[in-house]
Amino acid sequence: MAKIDIHVNILRYRPESDEKPRWQEFAISVDDESTVLDVLNEIHWQHDGTLAYRRSCRSSICGSCAMKVNGRNVLACETPIHRFGRKLKIEPLSGFQIIKDLVVDLDPFFEKLQRIKPYLILDKSLPDKEFVQTPAQLEQIGESTLCILCAACSAACPSSWPNSEYLGPAALLKAYRFVFDSRDDGADQRLEIVNDKNGVWRCHTIFNCMEACPKKIKITEYLSRLKLKVVENSL
Amino acid sequence: MKIEEARRYHKIDAVIVGAGLAGLRAALEVAKSGLSAAVITKVYPTRSHSGGAQGGIAAALANVSEDSLEAHMFDTIKGSDYLADQDIIERFVNEALKTVYEFEHMGVPFSRTEDGRINQRPFGGHSAPRACFAQDITGHVLLHTLYEQCLQHNVLFFNEFQVLSLLLRDDVCRGLVAWDIRAGGLHIFQTRAVLLATGGYGRAWKVTSNAHANTGDGVALVLEAGLPLEDMEFVQFHPTGLYKHGILLSEAARGEGAYIVNDRNERFMKTYAAAKMELAPRDVVSRAEQTEINEGRGIHGQDYVYLDLRHLGREKILSRLPQIYDLALNYLKVDAIQEPVPIQPTAHYSMGGIPANVRTEVIKDAAGQVVKGLYTAGEASCLSLHGANRLGTNSLQDAATFGRIAGIHMTEFCRKNAFSDLPVKPLETAQGKIDRLWSGGKERHAPIREILQENMTRAMGVFRNQDDMLKMLAVIKELQERYQQVGVDDHGQAFNLDLVEALELENLLSFSEVIVEGALARKESRGAHFRSDFPKRNDGDWLRHTLAWRRGGKIVLDFSKAVVIYPQYQPQERKY
Numbered sequence: 036m037a038k039i040d041i042h043v044n045i046l047r048y049r050p051e052s053d054e055k056p057r058w059q060e061f062a063i064s065v066d067d068e069s070t071v072l073d074v075l076n077e078i079h080w081q082h083d084g085t086l087a088y089r090r091s092c093r094s095s096i097c098g099s100c101a102m103k104v105n106g107r108n109v110l111a112c113e114t115p116i117h118r119f120g121r122k123l124k125i126e127p128l129s130g131f132q133i134i135k136d137l138v139v140d141l142d143p144f145f146e147k148l149q150r151i152k153p154y155l156i157l158d159k160s161l162p163d164k165e166f167v168q169t170p171a172q173l174e175q176i177g178e179s180t181l182c183i184l185c186a187a188c189s190a191a192c193p194s195s196w197p198n199s200e201y202l203g204p205a206a207l208l209k210a211y212r213f214v215f216d217s218r219d220d221g222a223d224q225r226l227e228i229v230n231d232k233n234g235v236w237r238c239h240t241i242f243n244c245m246e247a248c249p250k251k252i253k254i255t256e257y258l259s260r261l262k263l264k265v266v267e268n269s270l
Numbered sequence: 271m272k273i274e275e276a277r278r279y280h281k282i283d284a285v286i287v288g289a290g291l292a293g294l295r296a297a298l299e300v301a302k303s304g305l306s307a308a309v310i311t312k313v314y315p316t317r318s319h320s321g322g323a324q325g326g327i328a329a330a331l332a333n334v335s336e337d338s339l340e341a342h343m344f345d346t347i348k349g350s351d352y353l354a355d356q357d358i359i360e361r362f363v364n365e366a367l368k369t370v371y372e373f374e375h376m377g378v379p380f381s382r383t384e385d386g387r388i389n390q391r392p393f394g395g396h397s398a399p400r401a402c403f404a405q406d407i408t409g410h411v412l413l414h415t416l417y418e419q420c421l422q423h424n425v426l427f428f429n430e431f432q433v434l435s436l437l438l439r440d441d442v443c444r445g446l447v448a449w450d451i452r453a454g455g456l457h458i459f460q461t462r463a464v465l466l467a468t469g470g471y472g473r474a475w476k477v478t479s480n481a482h483a484n485t486g487d488g489v490a491l492v493l494e495a496g497l498p499l500e501d502m503e504f505v506q507f508h509p510t511g512l513y514k515h516g517i518l519l520s521e522a523a524r525g526e527g528a529y530i531v532n533d534r535n536e537r538f539m540k541t542y543a544a545a546k547m548e549l550a551p552r553d554v555v556s557r558a559e560q561t562e563i564n565e566g567r568g569i570h571g572q573d574y575v576y577l578d579l580r581h582l583g584r585e586k587i588l589s590r591l592p593q594i595y596d597l598a599l600n601y602l603k604v605d606a607i608q609e610p611v612p613i614q615p616t617a618h619y620s621m622g623g624i625p626a627n628v629r630t631e632v633i634k635d636a637a638g639q640v641v642k643g644l645y646t647a648g649e650a651s652c653l654s655l656h657g658a659n660r661l662g663t664n665s666l667q668d669a670a671t672f673g674r675i676a677g678i679h680m681t682e683f684c685r686k687n688a689f690s691d692l693p694v695k696p697l698e699t700a701q702g703k704i705d706r707l708w709s710g711g712k713e714r715h716a717p718i719r720e721i722l723q724e725n726m727t728r729a730m731g732v733f734r735n736q737d738d739m740l741k742m743l744a745v746i747k748e749l750q751e752r753y754q755q756v757g758v759d760d761h762g763q764a765f766n767l768d769l770v771e772a773l774e775l776e777n778l779l780s781f782s783e784v785i786v787e788g789a790l791a792r793k794e795s796r797g798a799h800f801r802s803d804f805p806k807r808n809d810g811d812w813l814r815h816t817l818a819w820r821r822g823g824k825i826v827l828d829f830s831k832a833v834v835i836y837p838q839y840q841p842q843e844r845k846y
Contacts, residue, residue, distance in 0.1 A: 085759050096593070148421075164371055177379065180379045213377070
């Protein structure tokens with residue numbers, strides 16, 4: 036581990052005093068093995084206590100610290116700075132209202148999740164033990180359950196930016212996760228919800244969500260399978 | 271203006287602090303009964319640290335081999351080094367199966383056996399494969415599923431709120447006051463019942479698997495309210511923390527067959543636990559690791575050893591342990607299929623916490639008298655289910671099962687009891703904390719926290735002794751003095767992280783003193799608490815729980831006997 040000098044540009048916004056966001060540069064010295072989160076902590080703890088950002092688990096599972104670094108949406112905690120050389124440009128996720136600095140308002144994101152009924156809907160009665168679900172049936176939804184709701188996908192989606200009503204990749208992926216769960220009986224209800232111009236059909240297979248996903252979930256592919264299901268279901 | 275007319279006043283039957291597994295499970299239970307239930311959480315609910323749990327949730331389903339409730343009970347007792355209360359463990363194992371089936375019926379995507387039942391894997395200290403798992407993201411899928419259930423049942427969420435004081439008078443909890451992190455401002459919550467499910471206190475250490483949020487806020491609130499804490503000296507060090515980062519690499523790796531080796535490429539656990547090897551309980555494995563490191567057999571003589579997965583093969587690593595693979599690759603640039611992964615013990619789980627009975631009611635003395643309307647569950651609580659050392663996969667089960675039990679008893683309590691009057695000046699304590707930081711002096715929270723964490727890792731780690739701990743106590747006293755002069759740079763209302771961190775630091779400094787006092791008093795070695803100067807367990811004097819109060823600026827201790835019910839579960843030598 037060695038110290039290196041880096042330049043970090045951060046898009047700052049304080050609602051009490053700023054009319055619009057502004058860039059601020061910090062020249063600091065950090066360990067070369069630092070992550071982007073280490074850099075933010077260093078700035079916040081040693082240089083400028085007023086910097087605001089979200090973070091919690093430090094191990095890429097809580098989804099708090101998604102932000103844009105040198106143009107790419109990443110989780111700050113798992114992203115080493117050596118990927119970017121000595122200049123970092125850090126911004127909040129696009130497409131959301133900024134609350135302060137790197138903190139955006141994710142309420143609309145979570146509200147969309149709620150719209151697709153993100154829970155098992157059952158007509159059948161409950162077994163005494165578990166429902167039988169084979170490994171092959173589980174395989175259908177396995178990868179989609181990795182989603183940590185970090186919103187990196189929605190923030191990268193050109194279809195989401197101009198249209199705040201679009202359900203967006205994360206909520207649609209969640210719809211996929213339940214529609215394709217062998218235990219669920221609610222597919223009809225959910226497919227009706229996503230069969231809308233602001234549902235699956237607003238997805239233009241741009242693949243940005245997939246590239247942005249820190250969990251490498253093949254979101255676009257699952258959304259395409261969801262579209263197919265909508266069509267099959269309406270025939 | 272009357273308090274009730276204030277814009278930031280809320281009257282809600284049950285308020286749950288914390289949105290991890292325990293909090294959400296309790297909230298769901300209350301909300302299903304038709305009462306109003308609100309969850310107050312520092313982070314969006316899906317960010318809670320239950321999501322960091324990887325390996326599994328314990329229940330003797332016997333899906334892949336024979337198992338029994340009795341075996342689960344005995345393993346947990348022995349794992350606790352006999353300090354856990356056996357009435358609590360009995361309730362726990364009796365409810366465990368129901369908890370897992372209930373999760374499955376909610377839609378949790380458990381990994382499956384070939385014939386479609388919930389798959390189970392071995393875990394340290396468990397005598398049968400008992401860990402029901404979803405790859406190595408078990409906590410994550412349980413947390414998300416519970417959150418979704420809460421949305422379905424109209425649980426209210428106050429996301430990004432920090433609780434600053436409990437409104438307690440005459441041994442009745444009447445509500446609480448919380449700071450709205452996002453917008454700024456204090457809110458008053460008047461309630462019939464409050465649940466503290468605020469999680470563990472591992473952020474007092476520098477090397478820790480814990481999230482930034484795990485600052486033991488509920489634990490500190492209880493201490494501040496004049497109530498006791500229990501067994502705070504018992505903190506589990508997880509043997510497989512990722513080197514330098516401290517973040518968790520699940521015990522599931524060893525459950526699937528991974529080795530731990532020293533600089534001579536020896537599986538050194540053969541010296542410490544010849545029968546169970548790497549699957550001995552965590553306290554045993556962490557001590558073994560630290561001994562190897564202290565005696566110069568760390569890798570290249572340094573402060574780490576290796577977790578070796580290579581013999582498991584690519585397919586098993588990627589299908590069963592994908593998160594572990596990614597973590598090693600992203601954080602250390604180590605490809606676990608090709609190379610061993612550097613690891614070290616890391617502060618992980620808080621066995622101690624807020625004392626409560628089997629109904630999750632918070633108790634205020636060694637006689638077990640309860641505080642009306644105040645409940646606790648999950649890692650924040652000390653029932654005591656885990657005693658001196660918790661077994662892996664018992665924590666998710668604990669949080670969910672006692673979360674549900676808390677919800678049941680809170681519902682019952684709310685139906686029988688009216689709202690109690692609030693204290694005359696409900697905002698006083700909380701406002702005082704904020705005003706002091708805004709008008710504070712030259713000290714800053716970051717350097718104080720850093721000194722605390724470094725010293726806790728040094729003095730309060732796997733091995734402890736009186737000299738180090740006395741020095742630690744002096745450090746804490748000095749830092750508490752310095753804290754009185756802490757001011758914050760940020761005077762804004764919106765998302766003031768500076769303010770939140772300064773508030774959290776007060777909590778860290780407060781309960782850390784209790785940890786050290788308890789560890790100094792306990793002149794024996796039991797479970798995760800190992801004293802080099804008192805290396806033996808001493809059941810004659812110390813088969814007892816520590817209760818600690820803050821009174822007149824000092825920590826006062828009292829002790830209560832551990833509950834030993836069954837003759838066949840009397841304390842015996844603990845070997846693996």
